[in-house]
Amino acid sequence: MGSGWHEWPLMIFTVFGQCVVGGFIVLAFALFKGELSRYKQQRLLMNMLVLWGLMGVGFVASTLHLGSPLRAFNSLNRVGASALSNEIASGALFFAVGGLGWLLAIVGKLPTGLRALWLIVTMVLGVVFVWMMVRVYNTIDTVPTWYSIWTPLSFFLTMFIGGPLLGYLLLRVAGVEGWAMRLLPVVMLLALTASVVVALMQGAELATISSSLQQASALVPDYGSLMAWRMVLLVAALACWVVPQLKGDRPALPLLSLAFILVLAGELIGRGVFYGLHMTVGVAVAN
Numbered sequence: 001m002g003s004g005w006h007e008w009p010l011m012i013f014t015v016f017g018q019c020v021v022g023g024f025i026v027l028a029f030a031l032f033k034g035e036l037s038r039y040k041q042q043r044l045l046m047n048m049l050v051l052w053g054l055m056g057v058g059f060v061a062s063t064l065h066l067g068s069p070l071r072a073f074n075s076l077n078r079v080g081a082s083a084l085s086n087e088i089a090s091g092a093l094f095f096a097v098g099g100l101g102w103l104l105a106i107v108g109k110l111p112t113g114l115r116a117l118w119l120i121v122t123m124v125l126g127v128v129f130v131w132m133m134v135r136v137y138n139t140i141d142t143v144p145t146w147y148s149i150w151t152p153l154s155f156f157l158t159m160f161i162g163g164p165l166l167g168y169l170l171l172r173v174a175g176v177e178g179w180a181m182r183l184l185p186v187v188m189l190l191a192l193t194a195s196v197v198v199a200l201m202q203g204a205e206l207a208t209i210s211s212s213l214q215q216a217s218a219l220v221p222d223y224g225s226l227m228a229w230r231m232v233l234l235v236a237a238l239a240c241w242v243v244p245q246l247k248g249d250r251p252a253l254p255l256l257s258l259a260f261i262l263v264l265a266g267e268l269i270g271r272g273v274f275y276g277l278h279m280t281v282g283v284a285v286a287n
Contacts (some may be wrong), residue, residue, distance in 0.1 A: 007275035016058035021126035022163010043174040145277040160191035233266035
């Protein structure tokens with residue numbers, strides 16, 4: 001029993017991956033608009049290196065979860081039949097297609113006509129990747145704390161919480177401005193509100209779930225306080241992002257960077273709670 005920190009490699013992999021997918025979608029829409037100068041487009045593409053760097057960190061962390069990281073490719077042996085293999089394969093495909101297209105665009109070898117196709121395909125692959133993450137946990141009916149609507153909601157909400165902020169930060173570094181950027185904090189606010197509801201509903205449901213060996217509510221005794229700290233960090237991140245704009249200023253890059261760090265910390269706490277709620281395999285009973 002605990003907060004799930006023993007699964008830190010998976011916490012990093014899932015949270016980083018979901019934030020990267022969300023961030024890529026934001027940048028892709030900015031490139032789709034076609035209103036950016038060639039110079040700003042190139043700067044924006046250069047900033048995508050941050051996305052692939054975070055994705056790389058996530059994949060490296062995921063290998064540390066394996067008994068032998070050198071055998072990581074064995075996880076692809078059952079693509080199509082295993083949810084875990086599908087997750088790794090979809091993530092690798094998202095990483096490969098996104099990274100290769102990015103590299104070709106950077107060196108000027110990606111034709112303009114193919115850029116839109118690359119952006120669309122990579123966005124779709126990113127959403128599929130997040131869904132395959134969900135399937136790893138949401139198909140295990142012997143783990144009732146994961147076998148619920150809260151798992152897909154939590155995973156996709158991380159994408160909508162971290163993605164807009166990460167995308168906004170990279171847009172600001174590239175010098176991109178515009179009214180559409182003011183919609184991104186609203187997306188995070190809505191996702192954060194939904195996360196509060198999910199946390200409350202899931203917390204209430206835990207009291208109704210038990211197995212022959214344990215009570216779900218006893219798996220993470222500090223569920224309430226951990227979720228409260230998570231929300232404090234996420235609200236603080238949103239404040240760092242929004243308060244300067246309410247005063248008519250643009251949030252400074254260091255402040256935006258701090259906000260993203262706060263988001264990562266908050267979502268890692270939430271993901272730790274998720275892994276901490278893993279129940280011993282057995283007969284589950286919902287009261």
